[in-house]
Amino acid sequence: MGSFRFIHAARLFLDHQLHGTGSLPEAIRPVVEDATLLAFDRVVESCLAHHVDLLLLAGDSIVPGDHSVRGPGALIRGCERLAEQKILVVISAGSGDRWEAWPPGLRWPANVVRLTAEGPDEVPVLRDGRLLAVVCCDRASPAVEAPRVLKLGAPPNEPFCISLCEEGGAVPPDAESRANPGLASDGTGRLRHADYRATGGGAAARTVTVGRCFAHDPGPAQGVAPLETGPRGCTLVSVDETGKLRRKFLPTAAVRFEQLSLSVTPEQTRDDLLLEMIGALDQLPRYDCDRLWLVAWNVSGRGPCRELLEEGSARDSLLSAVAAEHGLQGVVIHTHAVRLRPTSSDRRGSSNTSGFSAANPAATGNDLISAFERCLAERTAQPTWSLKRCLDDSSLGDGPWASTLASLIAEIDKGDVALDVRRLGQQWFAPLEERTP
Amino acid sequence: MRLSEIQIERCGVWRDLTLPLNPSGLNVLYGPNEAGKSTLVHFIRGVLYGFTPVAGSGADSAWYSTSSGSLVVEAGAGPQRVHRVAPAEKRGAACLIDADRARPADEFLTHALAGIDESLFRAVYAIDLRELQELGTLTGDEAAKRIYGLSLGPDGRRLLDANHRAQAARNRLVDPIQHDGELVRLIERQDQLAAQLAALDRQRQQHSDWCHRREQIEHDIADLRRRQAGLQEQLRGHLFLERAWGPWHHLREWRRELAERPVISGFPDRGLERLERVEQAIAAASENFERHAAELKQLRLEMRTSAADGAGLGNAAAMRRFVEQRGWLAELDRQRTESRGAAETAEQAFDASLESLGVDWSSERMSEVDLSPAGWQRVSGAVQSLRTAQVRQGLLKRKCRRLNAGFRELRDSLAECLHDLQGRSIETALTEARERLRQVHHLGRLQLREAELNQRQYGLSEDRQRIAPQLTLPRWVYIVLGVFCFMGIVLAGWGLIAGVATSGIAGAIYAMLGITCAGLAWGLKTQYEGDARQRMDENETRLAATLVDLHEVRESIRTVTGETARAPAADGASNEATPDSGDLVRQAAERVAELVELTRHQRTLRALRRRLTDTRQKLETARRETTTAHDAWSNLLADLGFPAELPVDQVLDTWQKLVVASDRRQHAERARAEAQAVDRLWDGYRQRIADFGRRLGSVDFDHDRPLEVLSAWEGRLAELSRLRHHRRALKKRRRALRRDVVANQARVARLNVQRNALLVQAGAASHVEFVERAGHVARRAYLDDQCAGAQRDLDATSAEHTELALVEEDLLSYEAQSNSDSIDILRLESADVEQDLHQAFERLGAVKTEIQAIEGDRQASSLRLDLEQVHHQLQQAAREWAVLETAAQVGDDVRRDYERRHQPAALVAASSFISRLTDGRFATVWTPLGERRLMVDDDRGRSLPVSALSQGTREQLFLSVRLAVIAELLRHGMALPVLLDDVFVNFDDRRAAAAAELLRDFAAEGHQVLFFTCHLHLAQIFRERGIEPSWLPSLRPPDLAEFALAPSLDWRAVLRR
Structure with missing residues (x-):
């Protein structure tokens, strides 16, 4: 042979x-x-x-x-x-x-x-x-x-x-x-x-x-x-x-998906974050066939940098800077997702992946937020609770888009939705000075 | 929390305004338009929560300047003055001002405001005309929702706001009524893209069809190619026959002629040509022989003539060697002359150098001095050390003088300043100056406090003057009360009489009536006078306290002023009057700055002293180094033999001259030796030439001039050489001629033998016969060649068409014309097939192009990516919708719970208020079970929705609900001043009066109400109900006609500008 x-x-x-x-x-x-x-x-x-x-x-x-x-x-x-x-x-x-x-x-x-x-x-x-x-x-x-x-x-x-x-x-x-x-x-x-x-x-x-x-x-x-x-x-x-x-x-892949994790701290500035992001990119191996990296950033931690990544124009500016200043010759960097992971306080409020336990009112210091979280916890604790049921209970339950919506929300994790609902409630019922930038 | 005083230093149009307030009741503040009522509301809110720019104030630069002022707030333990200063466009920081210090007010405000944030304060406790006007612009349903939201209280409003925001966000995603929204648009876009993709599915069928068509065309092409191959086969056969017939025919004819010719064997190859060539060669060789023999004879005669010239050639070699060295000898002669001149020049230069050194110097003394590079290094090193040490010493001397001058100057100026301190140290004076600056600051604060207490005392005095007339009732009151008492006594007496005379019961009634009248008169008098007296007592108490504070402050000022007065006295300043605190602060600060500068100078002086000491030490060191270098230099001069007092530059100059003289002496010695060597060589060579000349026997030359002898010998050598060459040439020619004669004889004999051999080989006896036989042989050879060529053509034709064979019958029956016609026909058919093939290939190319176009079409790829992206956006939107919908449903749960727990009490209170405001026209406010709207019952038992109410009634309902919420908050321990800004303008006179009474009673229940109005009749309504309005000044001159309605008004009492 x-x-x-x-x-x-x-x-x-x-x-x-x-x-x-x-x-x-x-x-x-x-x-x-x-x-x-x-x-x-x-x-x-x-x-x-x-x-x-x-x-x-x-x-x-x-x-x-x-x-x-x-x-x-x-x-x-x-x-x-x-x-x-x-x-x-x-x-x-x-x-x-x-x-x-x-x-x-x-x-x-x-x-x-x-x-x-x-x-x-x-x-x-x-x-x-x-x-x-x-x-x-x-x-x-x-x-x-x-x-x-x-x-x-x-x-x-x-x-x-x-x-x-x-x-x-x-x-x-x-x-x-x-x-x-x-x-x-x-x-x-x-x-x-x-x-x-x-x-x-x-x-x-x-x-x-x-x-x-x-x-x-x-x-x-x-x-x-x-x-x-x-x-x-x-x-x-x-x-x-x-x-x-x-x-x-x-x-052989010209387009490469990447998921990178970032941990931000309250002391971190925009420049620190930029350097960390570029450093994370530079640590990845690079091949001749690479022409485009589609990057998703998973962000954890708290601080101004997290808020910066939440806000539209500032986030776009930062991501543009990352795409412009990275050290990979011949490779285009495009961020297709920035995922803000739940903070520790968010996680403390959640008991499982599908819902919330009753939040500690003392922790929030606001009656409405407490009541909201209590109601959310009661709702999500029901074994029959689902996004489909939420759709059925809504005004769109028997509408022309019900089937499309049902198929779409079937792909969504209800635990993530519950986290976002909790965050939205805190945003709605936060005291004025917290809402005022 | 209640407010007892507003003091504005600067806010909007107000400057230095002090406004006392009734902390437990209704305060009515009247002022015309642009008097600053809204500014007051803004100021109160600003001090409590921080200042914000007022909407619509952009053009007024006053709003962009600093706002400052204070509120006296009563919450819990005693009143506190809350002061806030806010620079332009800043919220500012609040502080509590006690008697002598300020501290942050955050904690106090947090406690006093009972957790009520600014938005809640704006939404509940501050009601203004703008809000009512906004209510008027709403439709019935919107107004109903607004008022319903009010009934839920502040948290309920936030719940409703959240619901509205969620609804708006959901409508942005999906609006089921308008059939619009981001999700709807995305779904439509997805459907469109899916439809476009489905339409592109026909590409697949088209691709399949084109592929099938490609198969068919390729099948057709294969058929055409088979047919084309058959035609080509036939055509090849006919062409083969056409090509083969010609060679075959010639071959047959030539073979027949060959058979008829005789066969001659052994004939020499190219015999005829060879025979003629041999015969020509024999003739040429004979002619050469004769010519060479004659030439040889002539040559012998010439050689005999030149044989005598052979003498003189024996010494030619030695003579040539001498002649060849003639150029070198001439060069040697030139060198001899030059070397003698150079030796003389060098000797003269050395003598000149020796003279420049002076008479003391000789060649022997020069030899004793070490003029090597090491000697120069010693001298230059000693010179450099000496000069470096001298330069360093000079520099340090100059630096020392400069430092010394600076030090003396600074010391003198510092000494003058210290003399002013009268023996105290600078640190002590600086400590005293700082202490004095602190005292001056304290004095400023005390003066401010004194002015404030004076102001308060002035206000209390005026209150006392206003209350004093109220201690005694008007005369007509006493008359009325007296009439009442008299009538009571009369009735009581009449009752006794009637009881005794007619009926006991009637008498008792009369008596009771009389006692009641008397008691009522007494009670009214006591109550009225007692109330005024109580207020007078309170006023007196506060006045006394103010006076005590004022006394203490003035004592403090005197104390501080005495101290500060002593301090300037120590500095020689005047203390006849109380100095201005600003000047004192400036003087004290300047003094502190001067002392700080003195301290810096003192530190500089110390540093200068240290530097001067260091420089002096360095100067001493440099002096020692200079002395050492000078000693070394003197020793070196002694070693060299120079005088010790000789200057350095002169020593260096002498050294340079010595070096030059030494070099020139060496050069002269070398030139002299070289000239002697050249002379010796010249003499030796001249002697050798003379000896050789004598051996030759030539006596005609002067041998002391060897160059001329050599020239003569050179001419003789040239002549001998020419003669020798001529003899050699003659000998060489003779030998060649002898060889040629012998060779020609041998050649003639050899050629005759060859001619005879050729004749014998050809079988011919003569030249003629030989020629005839040669003709036969050539013709046979030609025919053989032609036959071989034809055979080769036939073989080649057969080899090209291996699949075809030559058939004798076909060749015999071959007809050229018939064969040519067949070939033409077959070629035409083949061209037709070729054209069909070409068209088929064109069709195939077109089909392949179509297939490539379909395979390269990227429209479907682009659409699929679009579809994927739309699907991704749909997922995001659906997730957002799910979050909003879930949050809205949870928010509904919270709101239902809140409505169940909070709304009933507020609606009961609102019912009471609306009933009073409308004189019982509307009695009850309620909510249908499970619904989110308010209903109002009228006096005829009808339940009306809010949208059915008139504008004025809606405003009264709005006010009722607002007051009910405030009352509800009070039950939960949250009490803040209620600010009402002209909320009665749309009320008619009856309802305005009812509203005034309602506010009075509402205030009596423990609420502090600040009612602002620009309408005089409303102020009058309150005044008629015992509520004295506070009259705010207008920026315009006051209208005296308006003052007539308020005779007790004293503008100076309230106006501080």
Whole structure:
């Protein structure tokens, strides 16, 4: 067996829009629109730069609900570029993008092999007519069907085997499946050894290693939601003559979600806060592919800096300064959210995530606030209390927008709403001098 | 909390106004327009809560200046004066002013205001005409809501405000009535984007259709290509036949001719050409032989002629060596001349240097002096040390003189100042001056306090004068009371008589009636006089206390003035009159500043003294260093042999001359040695030339001039060389001619052998026969070549079309015209197919362009991102709505609870007030169960909503509810002065009178009421009810006609400008 290299990518979500970005300036909007396509371009560039012999795409290459032809078109163009260098591309459909959901009439280049029920069970990986490895179609997860009975070692004199699930698959989560991550089915129910089990579908990169066998999910090539923070990309796998694996993460995401925490103090000034924010950004690793960071700041603590982050124009000014003065060359910083975490006093007033206990009147020193918090606590303490019920009790409960509102508030955490209600009540019933700036 | 005095130092239009107030009752303050009533209200609120700019006062610069003044506040233990100074646009800080000090009033105000904040004070305790006018501009429902909100009290109003704010915010998000709002707009936008995206779904179908069409076109292209291939096959066959027939035909003809020609074997290759070439070579070689032989003979004769010239060549080599060194010898001669001149010049320069040093100096003495760099370093080091020490000493001397002069000057000026202190130290004088400054400040405060007490005493005296007439009732009252007493006695007597005479019961009635009249008259007299006397007693008590305070203050002033008077006396100032506190403060401050300056001078003098001492020590050190350097210099001069008294510059100059002379002496010695060496070399060479000349035997030359001898030898050498070259050339030519003759003989013989061999090989006996046989051989060779070429053409044609084979029958039956026609037909068909293919490719390109356009269309991507962003905004808006809705529902819970607990008592009180204000026209104010509106019952039992009431009745209801809330707050221990600014203007006379009585009674229940009015009839109404108005001055001259209605008014008593 000769040494070779391949790249393993998954969850390309080609031409899918990013979620939770908030409103975007026109200047950075094209990058956000094309983020997934740029990530795939980066995958192709990496294949060419590292002279790989194989590209594995382990599912979720498109989102069928988008009804996009731009994404599949970009995929085919990328595969055509790889065909010029005779790089084999093996694509499996994920659970979300089965082959029947792809646009009909696509013309796949000759170097592309799609894993379908009617397709071949094994795909040889050749270089100059010499067999380097075999990509076998894993049609049923052995980890589920026979987790512990068959513990087979690698048969001698067999080529390096890469197992790719027909529907992308996932890294076995439990301990039992960890025992045999290297078993694959060849479609006839017969189990065979796999040196590398390529999976996908996970929200983050994940690897299970037993001996020399790997089950690996590279995670999405481009994060599409605010929770998918940090660099995203694909995995370059190098196999030497002895079958030993080396993996390397290759970042591909042009747009990167980040969540950073800030703790403000009453003594902190605006300049201190600015420096802290820039410092937090500078501590993050930066890659060549980065073009835009969408940052969410989670702010805790009290003081004038917290008030500064609450107020519109001052906050915008501060965030503009952060975007202008950070030390990352070639990267645009855009803040898409500033979340003010409950202060300690807020938390003292709340008993659980869904509501409040009766607040201590002495703590507030105001009868109306006390009464408000008491009523809020009584309301939220009811087991049947929910935002849907709140909607039903409102004047919009039977209105034309009720269904839309119901679907929207179903996504909202009622504990957060209760916190905001409490803060609003304190604002309403605060004494005049507290309200006067 | 109650107010007993307003003292304005500066606020708006008011300056230095002192206004006493009745702390337990109704105060009516009358003043015309622009008299400053609203300013008074503003001032009271400002002192209690801090000053704020008044709305509409932007153009009046007075509002932007400092506001200051005080209120005497009675809350708990005794009255306190609360003073507040607020710079322009500042709220200012409040302080409590006691007899001799001021302290922060925050704690006192917090206690006195009982937790009532400024907004509550404005909303409940201060009612003005503007508020009533705003009420008049509201619609019925709005006014009803406003008044209903009032009935809930201050917290209820805040609850209602919160509800209104929540409702407004929710309406901003979703307005179910207007079908508008941010959420609605976002939902509509989302629907629009979703519809646009759905419309773009047809792109997918279009893409599929275009892909299908691409498949069809590619299928058509494949068919056309197959047909094109068939046509090409046929065309290739015909073209093959056309190309192959020509070579095949020629090959067949040439082979036939070859068969007819004879075969000649062994004929020499290119025989004819070779034979002719050999014969030509034989002729040329014979001719050369003859020519060379004649030339050789002539050459022998020339060599014999030049054989005699060989003598003289034996010594040519030695002679040439001497001639070659002629240039060097000339250079040596020149050097010899120059070196002699240079030696003489150097000797002269040395002698001149030695003379410049003086007669005492000789070459031997110079040799004894160490003129090396080390010697120079010693001299220069000693000179530098000596000069550095002298310069440093000079600098320190100048610095010492300068410091000494400065020190003396400063010491003299300080001594004069200390003389003024009369022996006291500066620190003691400074302490005394500061103590005096503090006393002067204290005196200023005491004088201010004295003026204040004088003012208070003046006011109390005037109160006493006003109360004194009230101690005795008017005469007609006594007459009436006397009539009552008389009638009582008469009736009592009549009752006795009637009881005895007619009926006991009637008599008793009469008697009781009489006793009642008498008792009533006595009681009225006692009550009226007693009340006035009580007020007089209180006035007397306060006056006495004021006098005591005034006495104490004046004593203090005398005490302080005595002390301060002594202090200036000590400084020689006059103390005949009580000095002005401002001047005293200024003088004392100046004195303190002078003493501080003296202290600074004293510190400077000490520092100068220290610096002078240090400089003197340094000067002494520098002197010692100079002496040491001078001793070292003297020792060095002695070592060098110089006189000790020689100046430094002269020593340095002599040293420089010595160095120059030493250099010149060395140079002269070197030049002399060099000239001697050149002379020796010249003599040796001249001798060698003379010896060689004698050996040659040449006696014609002067050997003492070797250069001329060498020139003659050079000419002789040139002649010998030319002769030798000529002989060599002749010998070389003779050898070449001999070789050529021999070679020509051999060449002729060899060529004859070759000619005979060619004839024999060709089988010919003569040259003619040889030529005939050569013609046959050439023709056969030509035919062989042609056949081979035709065969190659045929092979090449076959190789180009390996799939085709040559068939003999086809070639034999070949017709060129028929084949050409077939080729033309096939080419036409092929062009048609090519054109079809081209069109198909064009269609395919267009389809691919469409597919690429669809695949590259980013409209759907943009729409999806828009949709996502709208969805995000919708989530935010929905969250905001959920928070607002939940908060509003919780706020409703709080309000229901509040209505249940607080509203009934306030409505009972408001019912009582509205009944009195309307003379029983409206009796009850109430709220329907679970509803948030007020109803009012009239005297006919009808329940009317607020919106059904007239403007005046609404205002009376508004006032009733407000007073009820104030009464309710009093029950909870919160009492503040009620400020009413012309709230009766829309009341008719009856209701105004009723309102005045209501306010009087309301004040009697423990409320302090300050009623401001600019209407004289309202002031008169209060006056008729025993409430004497306080008359505020107008900025305009007073109207005497108005004074007639107030004869007891004394303007000077209230006006302080």
